[in-house]
Structures are given as C-alpha cells and as structure tokens.
Amino acid sequence: MGDVHWRELYHEVVDTGLCTGCAACVMACPRDVLGYTDDSYPLQIGEGMGHDECVIGDRGCDVCTRACPRFRAWETELDTELFGRVREPDEVYGVARSVLLARTTDAAIAEVGQDGGLVSSLLVWGLQEGLIDGALTSRIDDTTRGPFDAAPTVVTTREEVLASAGSRYTYAANPLAMAEAEERGLRQLALVGMSCQASINGSLPARGVNKYARRIALTLGLLCSKTFTYDGQREVLAEHGIDVADVVKINIKGVFQVWTRDGGYQEIPLKRFHPHTRPGCQLCPDFAAEHADISCGGIGAEGDWTLAVVRTQRGEDWMRGVVDAGLVEVRPGESDPVAMDLLVKLSRISRKRWPADTLPDEHRAPALLPVVP
Numbered sequence: 001m002g003d004v005h006w007r008e009l010y011h012e013v014v015d016t017g018l019c020t021g022c023a024a025c026v027m028a029c030p031r032d033v034l035g036y037t038d039d040s041y042p043l044q045i046g047e048g049m050g051h052d053e054c055v056i057g058d059r060g061c062d063v064c065t066r067a068c069p070r071f072r073a074w075e076t077e078l079d080t081e082l083f084g085r086v087r088e089p090d091e092v093y094g095v096a097r098s099v100l101l102a103r104t105t106d107a108a109i110a111e112v113g114q115d116g117g118l119v120s121s122l123l124v125w126g127l128q129e130g131l132i133d134g135a136l137t138s139r140i141d142d143t144t145r146g147p148f149d150a151a152p153t154v155v156t157t158r159e160e161v162l163a164s165a166g167s168r169y170t171y172a173a174n175p176l177a178m179a180e181a182e183e184r185g186l187r188q189l190a191l192v193g194m195s196c197q198a199s200i201n202g203s204l205p206a207r208g209v210n211k212y213a214r215r216i217a218l219t220l221g222l223l224c225s226k227t228f229t230y231d232g233q234r235e236v237l238a239e240h241g242i243d244v245a246d247v248v249k250i251n252i253k254g255v256f257q258v259w260t261r262d263g264g265y266q267e268i269p270l271k272r273f274h275p276h277t278r279p280g281c282q283l284c285p286d287f288a289a290e291h292a293d294i295s296c297g298g299i300g301a302e303g304d305w306t307l308a309v310v311r312t313q314r315g316e317d318w319m320r321g322v323v324d325a326g327l328v329e330v331r332p333g334e335s336d337p338v339a340m341d342l343l344v345k346l347s348r349i350s351r352k353r354w355p356a357d358t359l360p361d362e363h364r365a366p367a368l369l370p371v372v373p
C-alpha cells in the first residue's frame with residue numbers, strides 16, 4: 001500500500017472511531033509492536049513511542065494497514081477480491097450465492113447451539129474430514145472481567161467445539177487466537193467471528209497478507225447489530241435481579257432473553273442495553289458479515305434454525321459437505337419471509353451508521369458503496 005503505515009491507520013481508523021477492535025492488525029503485526037487494550041482497541045506497545053508512532057512502520061512495514069478491514073476503500077477492495085466485482089446498490093446484505101435456513105441433525109450440537117447449531121456442525125465436520133486442524137473461536141471466560149464473558153480461543157476437537165458453542169454478547173476478538181494456533185503449529189484453520197472480524201477474509205488476500213490468508217480455510221461470520229460492554233451488561237442484569245454468575249444462556253430475539261442456573265428465564269427490553277453498546281460497534285456498517293464465506297444468524301422465525309448466507313465457492317463446498325454427510329438439513333431462506341425481510345432491514349440500518357465524512361477527502365467516496373434506500 002506504498003507509504004501508509006500504523007500512523008495512517010491510527011489517525012484514519014482508530015482515532016476516528018471506525019475501528020471495531022477486530023484485532024486483524026494486532027494478529028498480523030510481524031514484530032509484535034501492536035498490543036490490544038482491555039477496551040478492545042489496538043495500541044502501540046513499543047517502548048518510548050507515541051500512540052501513532054511505529055519505528056518498524058517508519059522503516060516501511062505496512063502489514064497492519066493491509067490487514068485492516070476498515071482502512072480506506074475497504075469495501076470495494078474486499079468485494080472485488082472475494083466476488084470478482086463490487087456489489088450492486090440493491091445487494092443490501094452483500095453479495096450472496098444463496099440464503100438458506102440450516103439446522104443440525106446431531107442432538108448433542110442441537111442442545112448447545114445458539115440457533116440451529118450450523119456453526120458448530122461445520123467446525124465438527126471440518127475437523128472430522130481433516131479440512132482444518134482447528135478453529136479460532138470464542139469460549140466462556142469467567143476469569144478476566146467476570147462470569148459469562150467471551151474470550152478468543154482455539155478449538156481442535158469435537159468436545160471443544162461443543163464446549164464453546166452458543167453466543168455471548170460481549171466482544172471477543174477471535175483473530176487474536178491466531179497466536180496460540182501458530183504456537184501449536186496448526187496450519188489450516190476456520191475463523192468464527194463477528195461480522196467485523198469476518199471481513200479479514202477479504203482484507204488479508206486482497207492486500208497480500210498471505211501468511212494468514214493461506215491459513216484460513218473457512219470464515220464463518222456471525223450476523224451482528226452490536227455487542228455490549230461487560231460492565232454494562234452486568235449492570236442491567238443486576239437491575240433485573242440477575243447475578244451474571246448465574247447466567248447459563250443469553251439470546252436476543254427482539255428482547256434480551258436470559259436463562260439462569262436455577263432453571264429461571266427472563267426477558268429484558270433490548271433498549272435497556274443500548275446505552276451500553278460497545279464503542280467499537282457504534283459506527284460499524286456491517287450487520288450481515290458481508291465478507292464471510294458463510295454468514296450465520298438467528299433471525300429465523302423458528303429459533304432452532306440458523307440463517308445462512310452462502311457467499312463464496314468454498315462456503316458453498318462446505319455447506320454441500322455437511323448436508324451430504326447428513327449432519328445438517330437445509331431449506332430455502334425464502335421459506336421464511338420474515339427472516340428475509342429482517343436481513344434486509346437490519347443490514348440497511350447498520351449501513352446508515354458509516355460516517356463517510358470522517359475520512360480524508362481523497363479516500364472518502366469509495367469506502368462504503370451506496371445502497372438503494
């Protein structure tokens with residue numbers, strides 16, 4: 001990318017609030033000059049350097065800017081890399097080969113899966129078939145900020161996939177788990193990540209971060225409107241008499257649904273959580289994980305199906321694989337018009353968040369493509 005380095009990334013993405021905290025830059029930094037804050041932002045950890053300084057960058061290293069899925073004309077570059085063209089204005093949820101509803105046939109996965117257990121089924125099948133050695137995903141972490149938090153992790157067995165299934169609504173920068181995967185010598189990986197993290201599926205190959213582009217065999221994106229701060233989520237739960245240590249499952253279906261250890265269940269209006277939106281999500285325009293191989297969400301009318309937007313050839317191959325293996329059953333997305341409408345509506349809402357005028361003039365226009373209103 002020529003003469004743009006951490007300084008430009010810091011001023012144009014981190015400092016403007018466009019940074020989602022996906023941690024692609026931290027993952028890709030070849031000299032470990034970038035660290036990651038508790039608030040999920042990249043930061044310069046080199047001794048004696050200012051926030052925007054990087055001595056390695058000054059010598060010509062630009063890997064962080066290349067890995068970043070929000071830098072400059074990212075959307076057109078990522079679209080072109082993955083789909084061979086930029087999206088049309090009416091492709092509101094991104095370029096798609098098909099939209100399906102999918103459900104696991106494996107009772108143990110169905111038990112722990114957030115919706116239809118599609119994500120876990122794909123991981124289990126990929127491990128069984130030797131297509132991947134492991135997956136970068138998220139586990140429940142009770143040790144850092146408190147109970148029922150999310151943290152990046154590496155899974156390599158069916159048991160570990162099942163133990164990490166389900167959704168946590170705090171943020172885990174799953175690309176950070178790449179460091180552990182490298183240490184363990186894992187070569188082919190699936191990446192499970194929020195929509196922002198799934199975008200590295202496009203930024204890495206588009207801008208030649210080949211070491212990591214080659215290692216990611218499949219990217220499963222999770223549809224996402226926002227995540228919440230850990231303290232905010234805990235505060236609202238406490239206001240409703242729920243100790244976060246007692247939570248066993250959370251889901252969002254128009255309302256915030258909470259299941260507790262004693263078999264209890266409560267619904268809390270979602271608007272109570274909005275003030276606790278994690279800052280990195282406020283300007284994110286990507287609801288539908290638009291650059292994943294397969295994007296997965298829970299907006300189906302029936303809770304035990306995962307909505308799957310299949311976007312790439314390898315996404316299609318993996319879907320065919322789990323279906324042919326009898327591990328997943330599918331039906332057309334159109335069989336659930338409510339889900340299809342929500343997919344369009346929520347994608348449109350998120351795309352309105354993008355503040356084009358935060359970019360320098362020369363990079364403003366192409367960063368995000370317009371959509372049909």
Ligand SMILES: Cc1cc2nc3c(=O)[nH]c(=O)nc-3n(C[C@H](O)[C@H](O)[C@H](O)COP(=O)(O)OP(=O)(O)OC[C@H]3O[C@@H](n4cnc5c(N)ncnc54)[C@H](O)[C@@H]3O)c2cc1C
Pocket residue numbers: 112113114115116117118119120121137138139150164165166167168169170171172174192193194222223224225226227296297298299306307
């Ligand atoms: C924070 C968050 C917000 C979401 N928002 C929406 C939404 O607005 N609309 C919608 O339709 N769907 C949303 N989803 C996706 C939905 O909750 C399911 O993850 C999706 O439908 C897949 O279901 P499944 O049963 O196939 O997944 P499962 O088989 O249960 O697998 C889920 C995978 O997600 C990983 N994971 C869990 N929590 C996190 C986390 N915090 N960060 C990164 N990875 C995680 C797990 O480790 C696991 O690998 C959201 C998910 C998360 C985590």
